[in-house]
Amino acid sequence: MRFAVGTTNAAKLACVTSVVNQVFPVSEGGTAHEVVGIAVPSGVSAQPFSLEETRAGALHRAKAALNASVEKAASDDAAVPPADFGIGLEGGVEICGDQYFECGWMAVVDRRSSRVGWGSSARFELSRKIVDQLRTGKELAEVMTALSGIENVGQKGGAMGVLTNGNLHRANAYAHGLIFAFAPFLSDPERYWD
Numbered sequence: 600m601r602f603a604v605g606t607t608n609a610a611k612l613a614c615v616t617s618v619v620n621q622v623f624p625v626s627e628g629g630t631a632h633e634v635v636g637i638a639v640p641s642g643v644s645a646q647p648f649s650l651e652e653t654r655a656g657a658l659h660r661a662k663a664a665l666n667a668s669v670e671k672a673a674s675d676d677a678a679v680p681p682a683d684f685g686i687g688l689e690g691g692v693e694i695c696g697d698q699y700f701e702c703g704w705m706a707v708v709d710r711r712s713s714r715v716g717w718g719s720s721a722r723f724e725l726s727r728k729i730v731d732q733l734r735t736g737k738e739l740a741e742v743m744t745a746l747s748g749i750e751n752v753g754q755k756g757g758a759m760g761v762l763t764n765g766n767l768h769r770a771n772a773y774a775h776g777l778i779f780a781f782a783p784f785l786s787d788p789e790r791y792w793d
Contacts, residue, residue: 600632603668603682605660607636610755611688616768618777622785635682639663641689646738650702653691657706658699658715660687665708666748684784690757692725692733699725701739701758703773705780718779720772723759 600623604615615636625631626772642659643652665685672681685708693700703720725733732742740753757769783792 600684601668601680601682602632602634603664603685604634604636605639605641605664605685605687607638609768610753610757610768611773612636612686614773615688615777618781619773622781633667637664637667639667643689646672647689647691648694648733648735649691650693650704653689653693653702654706654717656689656691656705657687657704658708660689661685661706661715662687663707665710669710681710684708685710685778686777688777690720690739690769692730692739693722699730701725701728703769703776705773705776706752707777707780707784709784714782714783716780718782720769720776720777722761723762725758729758747749756792 602615603617604612612634616745619632620636623632628666631700639660641656642671643656647656649654662685664687665682666680668685688703690701693702700708700722702722707716707720708714710747729742729746733739743752743758744750749755750760752758752761756765760773761766
């Protein structure tokens, strides 16, 4: 199977590869899955500030990556087939009362049916110190790199990794959300889905 992912972030691609191999096991001697990262715009703010905006970014990335794979397949002399699924992962800030939380949203789009599966990571609280910097237009990875001194923190454990002192990296937290997003394609559609 082929998966087009709307990012070139190495940590996110490793997460997707791990999940894909878990939920769609390849039999011994079978062909390995292909996970291709494609740089696409999110269609939302660089730092989303609502659940709606973050979900919109994930869906836009999934559809754009899938469309890019279809266009490439149509124009490629090597006849590489288009991806079976488009995947978008988008992190954003959500406001709950007077507290701020970060959450990743995942969208999976099936090329054949156009069905969308949704999932999210766990949410974790962000301090006012961090949110105040985000409100100036900075992205979370930029703020966390400056505060932690870890270069390219977004390509590593992310804010989740820094704030949990390495106990939960973003790729691990995003994996659960991505498995949930694949749920409509893993379980009996007639029994469980509309």
